[in-house]
Amino acid sequence: LSIVFYFYQILIASIYLSQSLIFPTTFGKPCHRDTSILYMLLMFGTLWLGLFLYNFRKTPYLTRSRREWLADYALPASVLIMSFTGAYCFSDIEKDKFKMRDEMALLAVADIFSLPWQGYFVCALLGFSLSFLFFMDQNITSAIVNNPQNKLRKGSAQNLDLFVVAILNCFLSIMGLPWIHGALPHSPLHLRALADVEERLLQGHVHEVIMNVRETRLATLIAHTLILISTYTLLPYPLRWIPTSVLHGLFLYMALTSLAGNEMFERLLLLITEQQAYPPTHY
Numbered sequence: 001l002s003i004v005f006y007f008y009q010i011l012i013a014s015i016y017l018s019q020s021l022i023f024p025t026t027f028g029k030p031c032h033r034d035t036s037i038l039y040m041l042l043m044f045g046t047l048w049l050g051l052f053l054y055n056f057r058k059t060p061y062l063t064r065s066r067r068e069w070l071a072d073y074a075l076p077a078s079v080l081i082m083s084f085t086g087a088y089c090f091s092d093i094e095k096d097k098f099k100m101r102d103e104m105a106l107l108a109v110a111d112i113f114s115l116p117w118q119g120y121f122v123c124a125l126l127g128f129s130l131s132f133l134f135f136m137d138q139n140i141t142s143a144i145v146n147n148p149q150n151k152l153r154k155g156s157a158q159n160l161d162l163f164v165v166a167i168l169n170c171f172l173s174i175m176g177l178p179w180i181h182g183a184l185p186h187s188p189l190h191l192r193a194l195a196d197v198e199e200r201l202l203q204g205h206v207h208e209v210i211m212n213v214r215e216t217r218l219a220t221l222i223a224h225t226l227i228l229i230s231t232y233t234l235l236p237y238p239l240r241w242i243p244t245s246v247l248h249g250l251f252l253y254m255a256l257t258s259l260a261g262n263e264m265f266e267r268l269l270l271l272i273t274e275q276q277a278y279p280p281t282h283y
Contacts, residue, residue: 010259010264010265012184012185012255013185013255013256013258013259014255016251016252016254016255016258017251017252017255019251021248021252032094035093035094035095038090038093038095038245039095039096039243040245041245042082042085042086042243042245042246042249043245043246043248043249043252044249044252045085045249046078046079046082046245046246046249046250046252046253047249047252047253047256049074049077049078049082050074050075050077050249050250050257051074051253051256051257053070053071053073053074053077053078054074054075054253054257055071056070056071057070057071057197058199072193074253075250075253075254078249078250078253079242079246079250082246082249083241083242083246086243086246087241087243095243095244095245096243096244096245108175108176109174109175109176110173110175110176112174134165134166134169134179134181135162137181137183138158138161138162138165138181138182139158139162140184141181141182141183141184141187142156142158142161142182145182145187145188145191149210150191150195150210150213151210151211151212151213152213152215153215154215161182165181165182168180169181184258185254185255185257185258186254188258189254189257189258190220191213193219194213194214194215194216194219195210195211195212195213195214196210196211196212197209197210197211
């Protein structure tokens with residue numbers, strides 16, 4: 001069963017990678033050479049800067065608390081820096097921006113009674129498939145987060161989590177809002193941000209070991225409160241100032257960071273690793 005969890009995590013990372021790299025080739029309008037080069041610069045620049053700050057905790061610079069702070073905010077810092085770079089340093093080059101349909105209301109009740117009677121049967125079939133996807137995604141994410149290596153003290157309460165997800169998504173469907181559930185790689189990255197990690201040296205190889213996790217709901221509550229506020233304060237600006245290339249660099253960052261600690265991915269890397277450099281493992 002653990003192999004399925006790791007494979008699913010690799011699958012999600014592969015989807016992020018493919019969508020980030022394939023989407024730029026689907027533009028309908030002609031693309032100029034300078035636009036293409038700037039697109040790649042901003043996308044891979046966001047990825048590089050995010051990974052550099054994410055791994056900054058492994059460097060000897062600054063204090064430990066400041067290294068952790070930079071690593072925890074690597075993603076927003078890289079997005080802001082590369083968005084500023086694209087907006088001001090390359091202002092004369094055309095860039096693809098986030099497009100928002102102003103005619104659509106942010107909050108409106110869906111007119112579900114306007115469907116013909118045949119539409120309800122089609123919706124029931126699609127709803128069953130969607131509920132199966134929610135069930136799989138929520139439980140796999142919960143199992144990965146509650147891995148014994150993370151040393152969580154509180155229980156998982158998977159049945160209660162599914163019940164809450166079902167109630168929330170019923171309301172979100174009626175209001176025409178995006179669905180929510182535990183997802184990869186957001187949940188493991190959130191746990192990593194709340195954890196105290198130490199590096200252990202074992203037979204010449206450095207391993208990260210989670211020592212403690214601050215199990216609090218306050219961080220999630222504040223994050224979603226800020227999302228609610230941003231819905232009315234950040235749309236359409238300043239979201240339109242962020243180039244889509246930076247957003248795809250964000251997806252690349254999420255894909256690569258989600259593979260950290262994935263045992264199945266580490267085993268695949270052994271296929272191209274020199275045998276003398278194999279780490280000591282239990283398998």
